[in-house]
Amino acid sequence: MTDLGIIAAISIFTAGLTVSFGAIGPALGEGRAAATALGAIAQQPDASSTISRTLFVSLAMIESTAIYCFVVAMILIFANPFWTAAVAAAQATGS
Amino acid sequence: MNLSPDQTVIFEVWGIPVNATIFYTWVVMALLTVTSYLITRRLRADVPPSRWRTTLEVIVQGIQGQIQEVAQGPTRYLLYYAGTLFLFVAMSNLLLVVPGFEPPTASLSTTTALALSVLVAVPLFGITSRGLGGYLKTYLEPSFIMLPFNIISEFSRGISLAIRLYGNIMSGAVIAAILLSVAPFFFPVVMDVLGLLTGMIQAYIFAILATVYISSATASPDTSQPEKETP
Numbered sequence: 094m095t096d097l098g099i100i101a102a103i104s105i106f107t108a109g110l111t112v113s114f115g116a117i118g119p120a121l122g123e124g125r126a127a128a129t130a131l132g133a134i135a136q137q138p139d140a141s142s143t144i145s146r147t148l149f150v151s152l153a154m155i156e157s158t159a160i161y162c163f164v165v166a167m168i169l170i171f172a173n174p175f176w177t178a179a180v181a182a183a184q185a186t187g188s
Numbered sequence: 189m190n191l192s193p194d195q196t197v198i199f200e201v202w203g204i205p206v207n208a209t210i211f212y213t214w215v216v217m218a219l220l221t222v223t224s225y226l227i228t229r230r231l232r233a234d235v236p237p238s239r240w241r242t243t244l245e246v247i248v249q250g251i252q253g254q255i256q257e258v259a260q261g262p263t264r265y266l267l268y269y270a271g272t273l274f275l276f277v278a279m280s281n282l283l284l285v286v287p288g289f290e291p292p293t294a295s296l297s298t299t300t301a302l303a304l305s306v307l308v309a310v311p312l313f314g315i316t317s318r319g320l321g322g323y324l325k326t327y328l329e330p331s332f333i334m335l336p337f338n339i340i341s342e343f344s345r346g347i348s349l350a351i352r353l354y355g356n357i358m359s360g361a362v363i364a365a366i367l368l369s370v371a372p373f374f375f376p377v378v379m380d381v382l383g384l385l386t387g388m389i390q391a392y393i394f395a396i397l398a399t400v401y402i403s404s405a406t407a408s409p410d411t412s413q414p415e416k417e418t419p
Contacts, residue, residue: 149389149393150393153352153356157351157355160359161355163355164351164354167358167362
């Protein structure tokens with residue numbers, strides 16, 4: 094297996110691993126936050142505007158951890174610095 | 189596939205390449221500025237408000253109400269700052285419906301610039317309301333040991349602001365592009381609608397977080413130093 098093949102395989106594998114593990118935690122957290130907020134709204138319907146505003150903010154903040162993992166996966170697949178370096182090295186040696 | 193609109197060069201001015209990020213940032217800024225200038229050009233008290241002016245008033249008062257719910261103390265300058273952030277981010281995310289428009293917030297440079305402006309604005313607002321010593325004292329707030337952690341949190345909050353906005357908008361664009369090559373007719377539309385919702389929420393969150401950071405730096409001395417009032 095060439096260097097490029099190893100880099101590509103490990104990058105793709107790690108990207109999938111990053112997104113899958115990075116999605117577990119925020120998914121659990123968001124589900125828990127939404128369930129708690131729904132329970133709070135059911136108990137106090139008057140405070141629903143405040144609760145839903147806070148819920149949206151906290152959902153986005155929880156979700157940002159998943160987004161970080163997504164960004165890392167996208168960098169690994171589409172903008173991998175090691176891949177470009179290896180391609181440049183291969184071209185330098187090949188020509 | 190492009191991860192950011194930085195790489196697409198639209199045209200060159202005197203040899204300087206103008207990429208899509210800069211171009212569409214200027215488009216958004218021009219749209220906001222020209223629209224509000226045209227609406228508020230003939231602002232007089234005796235003329236009944238037109239529908240455009242009423243629209244602007246609804247937007248500004250909505251932002252003002254949201255800020256007043258979050259921040260305590262005077263909110264006028266906060267309204268200028270956070271309202272501008274919100275309008276810029278929301279407009280650049282909502283113009284996604286225009287074909288060919290690439291949101292400038294899908295580029296890490298734009299969001300980093302916005303987050304840097306928040307990072308600079310927090311000490312500025314803090315110093316103007318508490319004075320230099322009073323603001324620097326907030327870094328030692330619970331005790332002296334917390335000084336490095338306070339400084340670290342200042343930077344990590346800026347980084348997370350930038351990456352959160354960039355990641356959300358960029359992921360919408362990337363997912364739409366991927367779906368466009370897989371199921372080209374219906375699903376990209378659904379994802380774009382979801383992208384509009386996400387963009388609006390992210391703009392709201394960016395502005396609200398900036399408001400929270402600034403108002404925690406400018407918290408009025410009455411609430412932060414209660415021991416002076418008790419004796």
